[in-house]
Amino acid sequence: MKVKMGNHELEMNSDYLTELRSSNDILGDWEALRMRLNEEGYLLIRNFHDREKVLEARQNILEKLQQMGRLDPNAPLEAGMIVSEGKGAAFMGVADKLKNEIPDVVALSESERVMNFFDHLLGGESLTYDFKWPRAVPTGGNTGAHYDNVYMGRGTRNLYTCWTPLGDVSLDMGPLVVCLGSQNFEKVKSTYGEMDVDRDNVEGGWLSDDPYEIVDKFGGKWATTSFNAGDAIIFGMFFLHGSLNNTTNQYRLSMDTRYQLKSEPIDERWFGKDAKGHYAWGKGKVKTISEARKEWGI
Numbered sequence: 001m002k003v004k005m006g007n008h009e010l011e012m013n014s015d016y017l018t019e020l021r022s023s024n025d026i027l028g029d030w031e032a033l034r035m036r037l038n039e040e041g042y043l044l045i046r047n048f049h050d051r052e053k054v055l056e057a058r059q060n061i062l063e064k065l066q067q068m069g070r071l072d073p074n075a076p077l078e079a080g081m082i083v084s085e086g087k088g089a090a091f092m093g094v095a096d097k098l099k100n101e102i103p104d105v106v107a108l109s110e111s112e113r114v115m116n117f118f119d120h121l122l123g124g125e126s127l128t129y130d131f132k133w134p135r136a137v138p139t140g141g142n143t144g145a146h147y148d149n150v151y152m153g154r155g156t157r158n159l160y161t162c163w164t165p166l167g168d169v170s171l172d173m174g175p176l177v178v179c180l181g182s183q184n185f186e187k188v189k190s191t192y193g194e195m196d197v198d199r200d201n202v203e204g205g206w207l208s209d210d211p212y213e214i215v216d217k218f219g220g221k222w223a224t225t226s227f228n229a230g231d232a233i234i235f236g237m238f239f240l241h242g243s244l245n246n247t248t249n250q251y252r253l254s255m256d257t258r259y260q261l262k263s264e265p266i267d268e269r270w271f272g273k274d275a276k277g278h279y280a281w282g283k284g285k286v287k288t289i290s291e292a293r294k295e296w297g298i
């Protein structure tokens with residue numbers, strides 16, 4: 001099967017793209033899970049969340065999209081069909097206001113089941129960012145390859161992203177795609193990976209929108225899968241990822257949320273009632289990623 005990432009077509013099960021491996025075989029063995037996360041860079045867990053709670057969160061976000069006039073009024077709500085004169089993406093990063101607007105989405109990210117998992121995985125009491133990134137990705141939408149550290153690297157490095165599809169997300173709906181091995185791209189980690197978009201003001205923050213360029217230049221292999229509601233994938237701050245294009249006329253709904261130990265330093269931008277988020281990025285003189293990459297020698 002062929003899929004798209006930006007302007008590039010990739011063949012599933014080829015030299016450039018493979019299937020993600022699930023870690024359900026070692027669930028409950030915390031040492032094994034930590035080792036796998038460390039060695040492979042991610043944990044894909046099927047039925048990580050209570051599927052019913054994910055479907056409630058989906059309903060919640062769909063109702064919100066309907067109120068915003070984003071959905072085709074002639075299609076069933078559950079399909080999340082985009083209105084024909086679609087306005088593009090919706091949400092993409094919200095703090096306190098969200099708690100009232102899509103409470104079931106926020107509750108899912110902070111559920112006892114999720115927090116218990118991170119308490120065990122991290123070996124202590126965990127916390128989650130107040131800021132959440134729910135996404136309604138339209139037809140043609142995708143995310144280019146990036147490390148999350150460039151957006152949230154001011155606190156502990158022992159910080160994890162959990163990407164949760166809010167519904168079943170097949171390959172043509174644009175699921176998350178990760179670059180296996182990118183946790184070991186030392187030169188990329190110490191240059192691009194140490195960038196801070198609010199300090200360095202580099203356009204977009206993506207290392208590249210070309211999946212072939214990454215593999216040919218730095219190594220690794222892309223990997224993705226079809227996700228079902230309930231599944232989640234967890235990875236650290238230095239693991240290149242993005243998403244495939246959504247080629248359907250339904251919104252791809254997902255959320256990405258962050259977890260760390262309570263005892264470790266936090267990145268203040270993402271906490272509190274008035275979490276300021278990115279405050280300087282995109283303002284003033286912006287550097288292009290190609291200029292920055294030239295300077296870094298990558």
Ligand SMILES: O=C(O)CCC(=O)C(=O)O
Pocket residue numbers: 135137142143148161162163176241242243254256
């Ligand atoms: O959902 C996407 O398109 C991108 C998600 C992402 O970049 C993340 O989870 O950090």
